[in-house]
Amino acid sequence: MSRRTLPFVARVAALLVLLVYVAGICANAWLERRLGLQSENPAEDVVLFAGFGLFAAVGALLVAKRPDNPIGWIMSANALIVGIFPACESYAAYVMSTSGRPDALAVAGAWANSWYWYLLLALTFVYLPLLFPDGRLPSRRWLPVAVLPGIGVAGIAILGALTENLRGQTFDYRIDNPIGIEGLGYVEDLQAFAVLGGGALAIGTVGSVISVVVRFRRSRGTERQQLKWFLYAAAPIVAFPAIESLPRIVGGLLTGWVLLGLPAAIGIAVLRYRLYEIDLFINRTLVYGPLTAMLVLVYFGGVVGLQAALRTLTGQESTLAIVASTLAIAALFSPLRRRVQEFVDRRFYRRxxxxxxxxxxxxxxxxxxxxxxxxxxxxxxxxxxxxxxxxxxxxxxxxxxxxxxxxx
Incomplete structure (x- = not known):
């Protein structure tokens, strides 16, 4: 493709990414409503759709502005996967619940549903950090880290295409696979699945994380600022393995941080827009994060302690505890902020x-x-x-x- 036609094709592709993502989300919502599926947590769904919507928007912007950088195409592919494939599964479930006999589109949707999740994981946790920020590998030595997950995902797709039956994940249905091999079980039940899927993705994920660390240590100037943006937005991923044990609101905040912050940070880094303001963001986070935690502890500790004392003295609860705790955190805010700011400057910004x-x-x-x-x-x-x-x-x-x- 010539350099003259590439920008035009990239802009058309960017527009199609946005349109297809919105159409897929709307189609999936309509099909789930027809199936009578009720969301258990609408707020989480809104954050999820908004986050991947931001992936679609930033990916489309990068495709239009930086068509030679694969980062925009990877983000666009992520958004398309989230927009299209859940709708395909919902369509397969809708057809099976209404007619009991799948058509060709329902079979294709059920087949794609058996492996698309692993493609999404590979793009997000392997190729995005591995190629960030310039779309190239750190060196040729990292080529196996890029190839191995691709082989694993291709193997899962082939296994999913050849299983005897296709089944839903969100919905309970089973469809006979017209090209399936008799006796070949579900992808998740196969021994090869653990090797091809879990092993390849695990190796690729660990390798991509190491590549980010290596790239950051070697980086200087603009590239270091770009990596700071990426690491700042991706930092809460470290807590994801233990997210089930965290309070629900904390888990929701961490998830929202990554889903909304990561695409925004990638867009800023790749387009180099206000690149050097990341140091201010990091400084404010290091100051106001602990400050907020301390003030929350003071507030709730004061409310609980004063309520207990007043209950002992008067035999009833009073709003005085809430008022006193509010005044306490208002009085403590400025001196605590100065102390935390001085500590952060001494510890992390010594120069x-x-x-x-x-x-x-x-x-x-x-x-x-x-x-x-x-x-x-x-x-x-x-x-x-x-x-x-x-x-x-x-x-x-x-x-x-x-x-x-x-x-x-």
Whole structure:
């Protein structure tokens, strides 16, 4: 494809990604409603659809703006998978519940349903981090990490295509596979599934995580800022294995952070829009995260403690505990924020913290010092300590009036 036609094709593809995603989500919602399926948690569904909708929007934007970067195409593929394949399963279930006999589209939907989940996992947890941010492998040594999951997903697709029966995951139905091999069980029940699916994806996921770490350690300048955005948005994934043991609201916040934050961070990083503001985001998160946790503990601890004390003294509950706890956190907010900010600066931004202290000390000396040579030496020392340049020198323009007097 020529460079002239590529931008046009990319814009058309980006528009199709958005249209197909929206159409697939709407079709799936309509079919589930006809099947009488009620969502157990509508809020989670909204976050899920909004998150992958943002994947579709950012992916389409990157495809249109950076068509030569595979990151946009991977994000678009993720959105299309989430938009199309659940609707295919819902259609298969709808056909089986209404007529009892599947048509060709229902068979295709049930077949795709048997393996598409693993393609989604491979694209999200292997290829997206492995190729971020420029769409290329860190080096040729990482080629096996890219190839192995692809072989595993292809093997799962072949097994799913040849099983004797096709069954639903969200809905309970079974469809005879017209090209299936008699006696070949479901994909999940096969011994080869653990090797091809779980093993390949696990190796690919671990390898992609290691590649991000290696790339970050070697990165400088713009690439490091891009990786900071990616790691900032993807950080809550570390807690996903234990998400079931976390409070429901915490799990929902972590999931929303990743689903909504990751595509936004990828878009900012690849398009290099406000790239260097990530340091401010990280700093504010390190400050306001612990600050919020401490204030919440103070509030609920104060409410519980004061309610217990008032119940003991008066024999009844009072709103005084809530009012007092609210006033306490209002009074504690500013001093706690300053303390946390100082700790974060000392612990994670030592150079910036030391530079601030050095400039403050220089400002104090500047008000008292009158010797120009001493001030010049101090200024050079401050520049060397705060900026750490390879070379520093100070040039002072001579006073023209004094120069004229000397000539006279």
């Amino acid at each position: 910036k913290y030391d530079a601030t202290k050095t400039l403050a000390a220089f400002s104090a000396r500047l008000r008292e010092e009158t010797d120009l040579d001493a001030l010049g030496a101090d200024l050079v020392g401050v520049a060397r300590e705060t900026m750490q340049p390879e070379h520093v020198s100070l040039w002072l323009r001579p006073d023209m009036a004094q120069l004229g007097e000397r000539e006279d």
